[in-house]
Amino acid sequence: MRRLIFLSLMLFGTVLHAQTTVSGKVVDENNEPVIGANVVLIGKAEGTTTDFDGNFTFNTSEQPPFQLRVTSVGFSEFIADVTSNNQTLTITLSQSSTILDEIVISASRTPERIFESPVSVERFGLKDIKNTSAESFYGGLQNLKGVDINTNSLTFQSINTRGFATFANTRFLQLVDGMDNSAPGLNFVLGNLVGMSELEVQSVEILPGASSALYGAGAFNGILFMNSKSPFDFQGISAYAKTGITSQEAAGDNPYYDLGIRAAHAFSDKLAVKANLSFLSGEDWHAISELDLANPGADRTDPNYNGLNIYGDVVSTLLNFDAAAGLPTGTVGSANISRTGYAERDLVNYNAESVKTDFSVYYRPFADDFEIIYQGRVGRGNTIYQGANRYAVRNFNLQQHKIEFRNDNFFLRGYIVTENAGDSYDTRFTAININRRWKSDTQWFTDYAGTYIPTFLGGIQQGGLSREAASEAAHAAARIAADTGRLLPGTPEFQSAFNAVTADGDLTTGSRFIDNTKFRHVNGNYNLAHLINDWADVQVGGSFREYELNSQGTIFTDLDGPITYNEYGAYAQLQKKLLDERLKFTGSVRYDKNEFFDGFLSPRVSFGYTAGAMRNHNIRISAQQGFRNPTTQDLFIGLNAGTAILVGSAPNNLDRDIRTFNVSQSGQDLIGQSTVDIVGRAAYENAYSLTSVLTGAPEAVTTGVVKPEEITTFEAGYRGQIGKFTVDLSGYYNRYKDFIANVTVLVPFYGTAGDNGLSLLALQNGDRQAYQTYTNAEVDIDSWGGTIGVDTKVFGDFDLGVNYTYAEFDFDKARFPDFETNFNTPKHRVKASFGNTELFKNFGFNFNYRWSDSFFWEATFEDGDVPAYTVLDAQINYTIPSIKSVFKAGGSNLLGDEYFQAVGTGNIGAIYYVSWTINP
Template identity: 85%
Template sequence: MRRLVIISLMLFGVFSYAQTTVQGSVVDEDNNPIPGANVVLVGKAEGTTTDFDGNFTFNTSEQPPFQLRFTSIGFSDFITDVTSNNQTLNITLSEASTILDEIVISASRTPERIFESPVSVERFGLNDIKKTTAESFYGGLQNLKGVDINTNSLTFQSINTRGFATFANNRFLQLVDGMDNSAPGLNFVLGNLVGMSELDVQSVEILPGASSALYGAGAFNGILFMNSKNPFDFQGISAYGKTGITSQEAAGDNNYYDFGIRAAHAFSDKLAVKANLSFLKGEDWHATSLVDVNNPGADRTDPGYDGLNVYGDEVADVIDFDSFAGLPTGTIGSALVSRTGYEERDLANYNAESVKTDFAVHYRPFGNDLEFIYNGRIGRGTTIYQGANRYSVDGFTMQQHKLEIKNDNFFIRGYIVSENSGDAYDTRFAAINVNRQWKRDLPNPNDPNERSWFGDYIGTYIPTYLGGIQQAGLSPEQASAAAHAAAREFADEGRLIPGTPQFESAFNTVISDGDLTTGAKFIDNTKFRHVNGNYNIAHLIDDWADIQIGGSFREYELNSQGTIFTDIDGPITYNEYGAYAQLQKKLLDDRLKFTGSVRYDKNEFFDGFLSPRVALGYTAGARRNHNFRISAQQGFRNPTTQDLFIGLNAGRAILVGSAPANLDRDVRTFNDVSLNGQQVIGQSSVQIVGRAAYENAFSLSSVQSGAPEAVNTPIIKPEEITTFEAGYRGQIGKFTIDLSGYFNRYKDFIANTTVVVPYYGTAGDNALSLLALQNGDFQPYQTYTNAEVDIDSWGGTVGVDTKVFGDFDLGVNYTYAEFDFDQARFPDFRPSFNTPKHRVKASFGNTELFKNFGFNVNYRWSDAFFWQATFADGDVPAYTVVDAQINYSVPSIKSIFKAGGSNLLNEEYFTAFGSGNIGAIYYISWTINP
């Protein structure tokens, strides 16, 4: 018995000696407790968390000395030594001090530091909004590394990453509080025209590159997340006012206004509401280029002139004057002749405007994290959109209504997005049909005495030319120039002059007409319904790993009354759905982070697709200040609503979508077959079905080369991408470094080709179809298909941020982007990469130069690049832009005053061929309770 007691005492002594207890508290820099902070034994999988009051007790068998690491979201890590048993520690965590410490949710659908994100991610938070030099927070995003903004209008800026973009950027997804902000019928985001008020933005996150594994088909080139302020956390009334001028050589100096107000109140710990209203108004950037898109060296005296920002002159044909004169071929010759057009400034509405409203109710039935949300958003705007043509979008309205239930572990939301095109119209067809209001293009077969423009032109040109040769002794060149001038002057008799009542009357009639053969209005009331959800089951498995599952369903309802889609007989509906799972696990003392995810998506027109993603991240260094990451993933992009069901005459070509059901829905009648009067099919009109563009056509390139080649164009299918990325993030002394590189391979790249459909004959018959081409009896069509070759793109970014001269912030970043494919194998492919190879951005500022006063300067340089899009192709020259602002805070009235300039030096530039030159915006602002 005595031996047993002795042994027990010895074991008790050993046991007592083996237990080490550490207790203490964790607070922030204001001495407020930090609940839920992690306390982890360095090198071991042991730890605890702080309670509501920030206190903790940690027991371990480890003997001192050892180290404990303290971490909490939004704060920098802290490591301290434990040297004895029963030691008490009072730890103060500092707020995240570098961009790498900021918290993001988008990369993994769960909160994590940018430092540990498995993929590239950019964040723009409240402090960045305060510092931004641009006239709006949305414009300030263009200073982030790897981010491009193409400015289409004062109120419409299109964001893109990693190339392949137009203003109709359906490769880039934008989510506003989880809702897809794409216009349903247009398939792309109109910038922040109908988005979020600056006062309500809590943070913006951008994921460059494919993210289909978590976010589905739309997340192909990247995603932008705009997250608003919760009324429980951000209460009170806030307001801002901005005023200034826009300055452009073509438009002069014009007033600019931007106002907003936000009100939020929590009635209790269960109910809170908020409302926002913002209004912006200014003069849009005028597009005034007169360059001839077909012959850049020509001027407006050229008979076939087709100006870039001149419309109506697309109505043109090659006229064989000898045929009409009954003379031998070569006597007078032939020429391309176009109708006289109108400049865009005479047709477009340049009164840019944006009105955004939203209202939200947040309800927490138990006063905890379970929350019910209703959010309604309505935006209305006037802007210019450059797509196949330049569209004056006047009174465009989009609505979003969402119901959501969520807590820290799950969410499920359902929402509807609908659009109304308002009084939007096509400026090109406005010009074409205003011309036709006062004089038809071609002779009227039912009334030979009715004058026509081309009839007048031909009837004047022939005798004038012959008289110049025979009577005035002019050379053929001189006679031709004089005859063309006289013919145009006579044919233009009665032309409506902009600014006159007659022009305004005809113009208003045309833009109110939705039939593009006589009008220019486009009608769009398309909508989609979307449901998605996500559940994190980590809490059910004792946080062994972070495991998420989720899914989504979407139904489209296309309704353009036949003005955009082939829905003349009623709305078109179709749907798609998807489901995903993701696992994240930390290993090796939390230094190694594994992320694996996979998603399955199915569109009713196509086979299902799997999108896997695998990523590894490793944190190195004694201070854990170096992170290396690699990732690989596959993604896909479904054809858009327009890829499938468009049926639009864009002037230069007819756009016809390639959904199997659409090929026979697009039916068009073409009158006045054969301008030269050769009725080879015995009738003056023909009917063409859209299927002919895919099954009975010549390639445009072969027709242009003089050796027509028949082509069969495959109908469209989803586009696939395989992407690899590697990167490094680290803190080296005073320098924060973030660099990444990527390689993308695209398969079945969604592409447009232009083909030529003969009015008669079968393409390739070497007979009647060739005669149709010879007679000018054909119609160009734009098809929607997939590239026959793989396309590769690659690039990288590097960003360095530091403090200089004490507490001045300095940041520099560089972006490189390039692509390649075998053009010889697919000569008609138009990649529309539309991205400069080199970009450099820099910022310099100080948030507290002296008490309450700060400033910031941004510099951007973009390399020259080639812009390729449906509207027009051309070079975009290199440009340099400097933005700057100064700000002064007055805490006593909770206000910030700011004065700044976007494109401060007013060196005009453009980001897309055919858009207006971007001038300067000079502004002052007053923000209350930001």
Template identity: 70%
Template sequence: MKKILFLALLLSGFIGISQTTVNGKVVDQNNEPIPGANVVIVGKAIGTTADFDGLFNLETSEVPPFQLKITSVGYSEATENVTENNQTFTVVLNEAQTFLDEVVISASRTPERIFESPVSVERFGLKEIKNTSSASFYSGLENLKGVDINKASLTFQSLNTRGFATFANTRFLQLIDGMDNSAPGLNFVLGNLVGMNELEVQSVEILPGASSALYGAGAFNGLLYMNSKNPFDFQGISTYLRGGVTSQEAAGSNQYYDIGIRAAHAFSDKFAVKANFSILKGEDWHAVDRGDFDNPTFTRADPSYDGLNVYGDEVGIVLNFDTPLNLAPGTLGSAFVSRTGYDESDLTTYDAESVKFDGSIHYRPFANDFEIVYNGRVGRGNTIYPGANRYAITNFIMQQHKLEFRNDNFFLRGYITTENSGDSYDTRFAAINVNRAWKGDVQWFTEYTGAYIGSRLGNTALPGITTRLDDTAAHAYARQAADSGRLVPGTPGFESAFNQVISDGDLATGAKFIDNTKLRHVDANYNFTHLTKDIAEIQVGGSFREYVLNSGGTIFTDFDKPITYGEYGAYLQVQKKLVDDRLKLTGSVRYDKNEFFDGFFSPRLSAVFTAGEKRNQNFRASIQRGFRNPTTQDLFIGLDAGAAILVGSAPNNLDRDVRTFDISAEGQALTGLQTSTIVGRAAYEGGYSLSSVLAGAPTAADVPIVKPEEITAYELGYRAQFGKVAIDLSAYYNAYTDFLSIQRVLVPLYGEVGDGGLSLLALQNGDRKVYQAYTNSPADIGAYGGTLGIDAKIFGNFDIGANYTYAEIDFNQAAFPDFQTQFNTPRHKVKASFGNTELFKNFGFNVNYRWSDDYEWQSTFQNGPIPSFSVLDAQLNYSVPSIKSVFKLGGSNLLGEEYFTAVGTGLIGSMYYLSWTINN
């Protein structure tokens, strides 16, 4: 009996630890393997992933019968019933008829098909990443309808929707796995410079237009949401190697490379890890426009020349050549003279670089859908950022660290973002202060004045002067004399002075950009649908954020200690389906509070109605309010940018910016003072409007303190599927109030605005300073437009698509001459694509074409027209299943017509590349 019991216990033990094994292959309707397909036991967090050949092997302690769900992005899901051990399946997934079948999360914070989304949404998934003809997945996003990408650099591309954006795009939110990817001190995203490795991207979703009701202040004009691959679902090691050539007339042909690797492994159904690394290096687009943008006829021979991509020549004064010798007024006259500048190419190496690393630990303590995730991201890069000046962003580092608890119904996450400006510097101030390190402004202008007067009067004591020179020749002689011994780029003297300047954070003597700002963020969401599905789908959530500004007084007025402030918000969303599930109503409301401003409610109402016998058409409408808080710079900046002194308008910032300026000889005679001290508050309460001074009728500028900007967004849309044809149409109107803006004012160094005397003499004598104030425009501003997209399959398996975008601003510029909207968007855009993922066995191709209408660019760097342009990209790809590889040969801007998307940037040339992707 004891032996029988022992054998029974032993047998039961073996049964308890026995494994069920399931094998199979996942293929499409053409019997081609589908790599990366997910195979999961229904109702369990247990599964595996198909390899490059579509093969999978699943070992589990689950005892049959149970059911498998097999899914892959771009395909309809399938299920298989496992009834016994060692079963083998061939699973056929049918390709989704159109992109409207694909699932997005961002539109309602819950999974839903694009077809059912209550607002416009664009999706870029694994299939699109594989087939993009652009050199990177991020660049490929500009082929989506309604999406613009402004290109400042090879590594800095600023994405935007529905207008109103410079490169400092503070109206558009970019999230990576729920983390705001904006640099907290800069307040905007540096493209994908410190973003995501493309091997790690599962999908990218873009919501054009306001999304404040769910995502708060940052999602004012649009949202980009990047989702990464979970290591439980996507395992193994994958790599890509991409190399090629950039071609630009100014820079010539230069090599670039882009390499990435991803490794992920699930050690059990409870524990998984992943890590990603990528590096891109190349030669940036050279900016070499030496024309004087404000005076197109000027050359470097003109005394007041100020070249667009020439810096240091912004320093200039009016020289009166009669005063030194007490000549009768008008004898020699006067002229505005600027110092000799340096080309941008003298001040930066144009080394573009992006190095990214991230790693995650995923833990499922109960082997179900509850998951604990730690994610750390570090990015370092070199790029060029056009702001008020052109900034050489060098060895810039940004880190993000996140801890998240989540399951299918909730998440709770907290993360911290820190930035370190590294060796970044302002190229304009680098030129200005290299000049001053060699020879001070007073000495240079004094020498220029003496040489000009002497050459005009024929002073033979001057070298080379034997007779009187005319005005043009005298100016040329004076500049040559004042520049004698000037530091020449490439010489040891120049390099020594340059390196000293770019390591100095005081803009009076240096150019270094110092920023170690950080933010802390916590947000949570709970979806009650599993409890309330018979009533409605209900979600609640909230967030808290704290900024810690730390620039050592070089950008912000944090000269004594870091500046800290916070904001918080909460939201509620209810969805309900009616009329046999044909009508879906969604209502959302969010409340946000920044410590400097009153609280704000952001409601959204939307309706989607599905029509047609086959439920293949829907109509959608939505209305929502949104808001945008002033940025950290709007509130706390205190920076002399050369062209203007920037002063933020937080209530406790107005008196923190204190500066002392020299007064001219004429002003000293009037006041008896040699210097004047100006407090930042004067930008708001003690200046003249710039336009009134230029018009010859100085008027006091009353600049209100900044407050949040508001938007009311209306949208109508239509989507339909007719067989293999998908149509997506949308139209919108955005009405803005309290539009965040800047206003430049002239602050006199003596007298008081409105005194009718002394302050006007200060303007006349040049004893005034340009200040830039941050405020809200009283103007009524609107924007409207629409998109139309058609995608289809033709001739069997060919993909073809075309889309059109219209965008227009509704604003009376004549009524508000001082205000720049910075709409920066073409009125018309057309995009088209044509390709085939399987033209013949293992071979595919894709072609993308884009045309952009001309438009007007406005920014703090320079305004000007952007000519229309056309761009053609194309790629050929070849799969080699035996080595789990895909080879791609492609190029962007194959037409070779160089173009630019912003004034002052380098012309964008062509790129040609060859890539090898393994096991992805």
């Protein structure tokens, strides 16, 4: 299959054609360059954009004469006549208000105006990057309509569209110059931690919703495309320096630095190179919540306290004091007791850091549009990742290396993505195993009971205390006694234990996160339009991917060596304009196959109609089916997360996870053995529903192994220019089938679930283990929503934009009570922007406002309510053309109202910054 894809696409790519080259400069009425203006060939979906000096170069197979349409946000369009090859143009744009002619590639894998895109698409270009009020271009994406950004930490922001997202967002794909930069072992993108420098970004495009018909299994709920600058078009040395402070009540005010440099040079019209280096450092948002969500109002004096950001106290057991002392039942009683935990701030260095480097070589052997590209990206970073637990990601490394062949009609690329978890560790297991390294659980609970019992009896018999007062005093004394000699943060003994635990990859004794997983990917695309005289735009393509899982048994069940498997796909798309080019039809279909599952077809069809005498109204409808393959963790994980053991359900994984558990004394009396071995398969075939056990009516369940998730989606939308107003609205409806889900079950250590005998005694004796299974929802899930955005000019030349997003979902909870959707999206969101790029000569400003409704957060770490919040960002900038510089001062969350977007994270404070950017 790999050879077939390579050979066929290379054959397509050998067809080269004579080119027409047009160059020029686009300026405004003050003769200042217009950055990021779109230059489009009328009648075809071909175009380019201007650089920071307003210059452009456009190559096409079309022979003169023809016309170019030149547009930019805030300006009226200009039609330029091209009458000869190598013609040079100077184009002056006048002020106006339109965003409809911006060029995007992602929606159909071919250049086209946003106005005519068959589906919803958002674009963030050079002008947006310059004017963003956020501290980074990536953070600025949260101001786009229909786009959510959940802040996990200062250096890890997770983008989501249309709901169903946690920080481990496996439903959203991010492509950097065509490469999937998801961490192979984690299966999701760590924001821009190891992505692209803002000096290197030419444009960002976001497709909300499913796009499996063109992009395959990962393109399920949305895709982000980051496209870099060509060293032929953007040459010279660029740099930026940004500094400021982060401000949070829990952390105080701390310095923030963000530096970057880009160098690009074309040695000739055949060879060009570029390189980038950026560095970011700051204090992460401290997570300090001591709420016990399972026992509201409890504090550290509670015997079974389990604080949200306190770790190690999850180790808890039921102590039967009467049985321990040989007293009659009811004399002292029993209680659930947890070990004393450590605060997250005692376990984590909150230094957030990101270092990104890349180097590329571009070679044009025929000095035309045919290019051979090598690109290498290496990123390293420190951040906090919240999944089943809170993970301190330290010296995490992600590498991407790509070889690509392309021209205007085709591309063929092969790349590899590798990750190295570096010195990362699990904070919860760090606390648990520091405690155990000092004193075993058995000894600690024995010491606790040994103090509690006589203290309680003495309080009643000699002190005359009530049972409640005697119990409270006894618990306090018992914890002090059990904790005597405990390792305290800041001491050499604690640091020694910490170092030993975080260097140990065995979660029974350590907490290190080991992962050297990688994947190899080959994909290609060929546009046949020029071969059929542009009768229609016809594209074909395909892809192949091979995974190699390598965690040395710490994440996956790969103790005996790396696990490999593969998937492949192929697609075709036809686009045709009819009725005086007012009606645009797009139809596509893709076939994908994972080696563990049957193949899947993903069709998509859309119609767009351009109405109005000025062709300034476009109505679109589309329908498509998509799918999502289970992730590497869904299939092969084998991890004890503390609260549950996670076991993937690949057919050959169910018997790979084998664990030994101690049996209670009561259980030993029943089965005559002190330990039992439990195989992962038991979680799927011999277990009880967690909910049923908690409600006192244990119900045996059989959990099906995971299979691909399917989606059917319908979308309708309108884009138009109505007087001074640009309007973009859309609505969608999704139906999910076989929604990939996690279900927690309880496996008894003996007996058979449902036997009404021995297994129920196992539950009663505490001889059971929680397992998290990977399966599919037994019910269909519906989601729907819409967006509307309006942009205009007010008070002359001030830019005003407002957008609103609505999102909702539903499923039959009664039929599947153990299932959590992780929708994690507010029902209502409002965003607004107000600014002026030229308030006076070379001076601009921008304000961004965001309001988010409250919503309920569901995730493996913890569930809970996220309150509504309001955020205001702002910036001012001043350009000095003589030194090619832009100076900016701004801040995010200027109102200072701290908020959080997920239960368990640190509150998000304010960031204040100043920056200096130099672009040649």
